Amino acid sequence: xFNFSREETDKLKEQLKVKGYKLTPQRRAVLDILLENEGKHxxxxxxxxxxxxxxxxxxxxxxxxxLQLLERIGAICRMNFDDGCxxxxxxxxxxxxxxxxxxxxxxxxxxxxxxxxLETLEKKVEEKYNFxxxxxxxxxxxxxxxxxxxxxxx
Amino acid sequence: xFNFSREETDKLKEQLKVKGYKLTPQRRAVLDILLENEGKHxxxxxxxxxxxxxxxxxxxxxxxxxLQLLERIGAICRMNFDDGCxxxxxxxxxxxxxxxxxxxxxxxxxxxxxxxxLETLEKKVEEKYNFxxxxxxxxxxxxxxxxxxxxxxx
DNA sequence: ATGTTATTGATAATGGTTATCATTATATGA
DNA sequence: TCATATAATGATAACCATTATCAATAACAT
Numbered sequence: 001x002f003n004f005s006r007e008e009t010d011k012l013k014e015q016l017k018v019k020g021y022k023l024t025p026q027r028r029a030v031l032d033i034l035l036e037n038e039g040k041h042x043x044x045x046x047x048x049x050x051x052x053x054x055x056x057x058x059x060x061x062x063x064x065x066x067l068q069l070l071e072r073i074g075a076i077c078r079m080n081f082d083d084g085c086x087x088x089x090x091x092x093x094x095x096x097x098x099x100x101x102x103x104x105x106x107x108x109x110x111x112x113x114x115x116x117x118l119e120t121l122e123k124k125v126e127e128k129y130n131f132x133x134x135x136x137x138x139x140x141x142x143x144x145x146x147x148x149x150x151x152x153x154x
Numbered sequence: 155x156f157n158f159s160r161e162e163t164d165k166l167k168e169q170l171k172v173k174g175y176k177l178t179p180q181r182r183a184v185l186d187i188l189l190e191n192e193g194k195h196x197x198x199x200x201x202x203x204x205x206x207x208x209x210x211x212x213x214x215x216x217x218x219x220x221l222q223l224l225e226r227i228g229a230i231c232r233m234n235f236d237d238g239c240x241x242x243x244x245x246x247x248x249x250x251x252x253x254x255x256x257x258x259x260x261x262x263x264x265x266x267x268x269x270x271x272l273e274t275l276e277k278k279v280e281e282k283y284n285f286x287x288x289x290x291x292x293x294x295x296x297x298x299x300x301x302x303x304x305x306x307x308x
Numbered sequence: 309a310t311g312t313t314a315t316t317g318a319t320a321a322t323g324g325t326t327a328t329c330a331t332t333a334t335a336t337g338a
Numbered sequence: 339t340c341a342t343a344t345a346a347t348g349a350t351a352a353c354c355a356t357t358a359t360c361a362a363t364a365a366c367a368t
Contacts, residue, residue: 022314022365044355059317064356082234084325085355102285113279121275125267125294131256133296137236140279142287176334176345198324213348218325238356239324 008035015073029055030066034076034090041110043085080137081110100138106147113140162189169227183209184220188230188244195264197239233291235264254292260301267294 012031013023033050034042042050048063067088070076076088081103089099099112122133166185167177187204188196196204202217221242224230230242235257243253253266276287 017366020314024315024365026316057317059319061318061357062316065315080234080236102279102283102287104285105288111283111285113283117275117278117282121271122294124271125256128271129256129265129267130299131258131265131294131296132302133256133294134259135295137291137293137295139291140276140285140287141289141291142285145284148286171335174345178334178346180347211348213350215326215349216347219346 012075015075019073021069021073026055026058026062027066027069029058030063030070031075034070034088038090039112041079041081041087041089043087045085047088081139100136100140102140102142102144104144104147105141106143109144109146111144113138166229169229173227175223175227180205180209180212180216181220181223183212184217184224185229188224188242192244193266195233195235195241195243197241199239201242235293254290254294256294256296256298258298258301259295260297263298263300265298267292 008031009023009028012027016023016027029051030047032054033047037050044064044067045060047067048058048060051058051063067076067078067086071078071088074091077091079087079089079101081087081101099115100118102111102113103109104111118136118138122136125131126133162185163177163182166181170177170181183205184201186208187201191204198214198218198221201221202212202214205212205217221230221232221240225232225242228245231245233241233243233255235241235255253269254272256265256267257263258265272290272292276290279285280287
């Protein structure tokens with residue numbers, strides 16, 4: 001229990017201490033679930049369900065609070081896929097921008113696109129509109145390869 | 155009353171009839187408000203408040219339903235600025251993609267960016283990821299010129 | 309070990325949106 | 339024009355993700 005990644009836990013502990021927050025078993029358990037489910041874009045409710053198998057006494061409100069906290073300290077980032085709930089993704093070391101996403105309108109799959117394709121565009125926008133970009137949210141909606149092979153959406 | 159744009163109203167009437175919907179005073183009033191407030195990204199509640207000066211008996215539920223309907227027939231598009239409510243924008247003739255937006259983290263202003271800058275990126279993404287893009291949602295968060303002049307966020 | 313203070317869990321409240329349902333209005337065809 | 343079928347409306351209850359409240363508990367510094 002709470003033994004997924006000592007390295008990550010130590011890093012979290014460090015980040016929390018700096019800001020005056022405490023490291024609780026609940027917070028460790030939420031982090032572990034996020035580590036175990038990298039790349040899955042879990043919602044708060046989904047995280048709550050998963051974390052309860054390790055930590056059955058945890059309350060839903062604590063999960064909400066923990067996710068807010070982790071977002072505030074920059075450990076995770078929140079994303080909105082317009083499905084009525086917040087979803088979260090671990091922020092990787094050395095990443096200051098989040099990925100962008102390809103969302104399939106047929107099967108709902110979410111694929112991540114590397115950032116570098118967007119870099120040129122951001123520079124152009126900053127110049128043309130004299131706007132200092134700090135972050136972005138980029139979603140492309142369409143049909144993935146698999147779904148285009150099954151039915152004919154092309 | 156309900157006399158903003160005969161041309162637009164006729165077009166709406168046409169679009170509604172094709173799908174078997176009826177043209178009601180309430181729907182005309184909502185359309186008029188949207189026409190009068192082009193470029194403002196109004197929320198449902200804001201539209202409700204504005205439309206009541208022309209149409210005081212209209213119910214909030216009707217405004218919600220009308221906006222859903224107008225979105226469904228492609229007359230407006232819904233956007234999510236992560237402020238807890240849906241916002242809407244008229245879809246212009248000959249536009250199949252929505253704009254993208256620059257959202258200022260200081261004053262909250264929303265500026266529209268022309269589509270052409272994104273075109274190259276979309277082509278590259280389609281090729282690289284074999285994904286057929288139908289629509290997108292692109293938001294850049296940062297600081298606008300005015301706010302960067304006032305305080306020093308740069 | 310102790311005390312300060314953040315955190316927790318349970319639950320009520322919030323707020324945007326949707327569902328329900330009886331009543332009313334629109335479009336259509338006689 | 340008028341009657342009729344059916345969609346639309348307004349009022350309001352329900353929904354659901356999220357946030358606020360608050361007394362009890364736990365983490366960390368000393």
